[in-house]
Amino acid sequence: MCRSTAGAGYTVCFPCGQHRQAAQGLLADAVAPIAYAIKRTQHAHSLAVYKATPPSAQAKRSLSSLAVMFIAFHWECLTGAAGGPFTHLVTVPSTRSRPGPHPLESMVAERVGLPALRPIANPAHPAEDRGFRTDRFCCPAPFRRGAGSC
Ligand SMILES: [Zn+2]
Structure with a gap:
């Protein structure tokens, strides 16, 4: 949503x-939406350049701090809404085949101490496809459910 x-x-x-x-x-x-930005503000710029090539180190630090503070302040509410404690952190990968781990993995997962799952985008669906697909992304075993074949 x-x-x-x-x-x-x-x-x-x-x-x-x-x-x-x-x-x-x-x-x-x-x-739980963490951030939105107003066009032409510093925060909007940070959200645009933290995963640029090359990424902005300052933007990554700012967004990492924001995310970690949000998680810390809202931890109990988040785990309550999820129905229990978190076991892993998952970032949604690029559908345009950006190589390597998603920048949020180092910006957030490593700082909150949860192991990161690295799902992959199913190459059977075009990168620009924004329709809902149950097999759009696949998690590595043993976290895979169903018969997904990425
Ligand atoms: Zn919407």
């Missing part, structure tokens, strides 16, 4: 509504 604005009479935006319908109950149990 993106948490953007929805039209009058709707609870979520059009793409999220399409995903909700296609997922048939398989969406996340809880969603």
Whole structure:
């Protein structure tokens, strides 16, 4: 769920509504937006350049601190919404085949002390495809569920 604005009479935006319908109950149990940014502000710039080539070290430090502080202040609420303690941290990989681990892995996972899972994007789906797919990403064994074949 993106948490953007929805039209009058709707609870979520059009793409999220399409995903909700296609997922048939398989969406996340809880969603906690951490950051949004206003165009042309420093925070918007940081969100744009933390994973640029080359990445901005300052942006990575700023966003890492923001994420870690958010997690620390909201840990009990997050684990409550999730129904129990966290065991792993997962970052959603690029669908455009950026090599290596997602920058959030070093910015967040390593700082909160949880092991990171590294799902991969299924190459059967085009990078620009934003439709809901149950096999869009695959986690490595033994975390794989179903018959996904990435
Ligand atoms: Zn949305």
